[in-house]
Amino acid sequence: EDQVTQSPEALRLQEGESSSLNCSYTVSGLRGLFWYRQDPGKGPEFLFTLYSAGEEKEKERLKATLTKKESFLHITAPKPEDSATYLCAPGSSNTGKLIFGQGTTLQVKP
Amino acid sequence: KAGVTQTPRYLIKTRGQQVTLSCSPISGHRSVSWYQQTPGQGLQFLFEYFSETQRNKGNFPGRFSGRQFSNSRSEMNVSTLELGDSALYLCASSPFSGANVLTFGAGSRLTVL
Numbered sequence: 089e090d091q092v093t094q095s096p097e098a099l100r101l102q103e104g105e106s107s108s109l110n111c112s113y114t115v116s117g118l119r120g121l122f123w124y125r126q127d128p129g130k131g132p133e134f135l136f137t138l139y140s141a142g143e144e145k146e147k148e149r150l151k152a153t154l155t156k157k158e159s160f161l162h163i164t165a166p167k168p169e170d171s172a173t174y175l176c177a178p179g180s181s182n183t184g185k186l187i188f189g190q191g192t193t194l195q196v197k198p
Numbered sequence: 199k200a201g202v203t204q205t206p207r208y209l210i211k212t213r214g215q216q217v218t219l220s221c222s223p224i225s226g227h228r229s230v231s232w233y234q235q236t237p238g239q240g241l242q243f244l245f246e247y248f249s250e251t252q253r254n255k256g257n258f259p260g261r262f263s264g265r266q267f268s269n270s271r272s273e274m275n276v277s278t279l280e281l282g283d284s285a286l287y288l289c290a291s292s293p294f295s296g297a298n299v300l301t302f303g304a305g306s307r308l309t310v311l
Contacts, residue, residue: 119298120298122298122299129304130302130304130305131202131288131290131302131303131304131305132241132288132300132302133302134299134300134301137298137299175241177241177298179298183254184253184254184296185231185243185246185254185256186243186298186300188233188240188241188242189240190240191240
């Protein structure tokens with residue numbers, strides 16, 4: 089059965105304090121690993137797609153990496169505006185759909 | 199460029215009633231997917247429509263249904279509402295079927311009393 093686990097569930101950082109979010113997955117027929125960001129009262133917003141182990145993508149203070157069974161979202165010197173819930177979602181070629189994790193809620197204090 | 203528009207944003211219903219939610223995708227996007235988001239289960243896929251045809255379906259009971267119109271606008275309907283149907287219902291659009299880079303709307307928050 090396809091499964092996605094994100095950790096930690098919640099993370100509180102001081103502004104400038106770097107950290108990483110983890111996404112572990114077991115998916116049959118992986119068709120990409122997708123990261124989304126969701127702000128309160130809004131729908132998720134696409135951040136990155138990773139397709140191959142070893143691949144990395146960067147956007148401002150965020151960097152996503154992928155291994156065969158995990159993906160990490162590294163946040164370098166975060167700012168309060170990075171506060172959001174970050175969702176990881178492997179795509180399954182078997183089911184043809186995204187399988188979303190429960191998310192990590194990040195709070196960055198000034 | 200207008201984003202994905204969902205209406206209504208908030209609604210309250212009682213058990214046993216039915217509800218219809220509407221979604222207007224980004225112009226030119228022909229695929230519309232629906233998701234249910236709850237604190238306990240997270241984001242769960244309901245169904246996807248493309249060119250007025252249901253292309254994929256999640257594991258939800260038959261009380262949940264949807265349709266898509268020729269202008270790509272979509273509606274989802276939930277009949278015989280249960281307390282557990284209280285959730286944020288999100289619609290997402292993409293240019294083609296099976297895409298995983300989705301543009302989401304802000305959602306419709308349904309509360310069942």
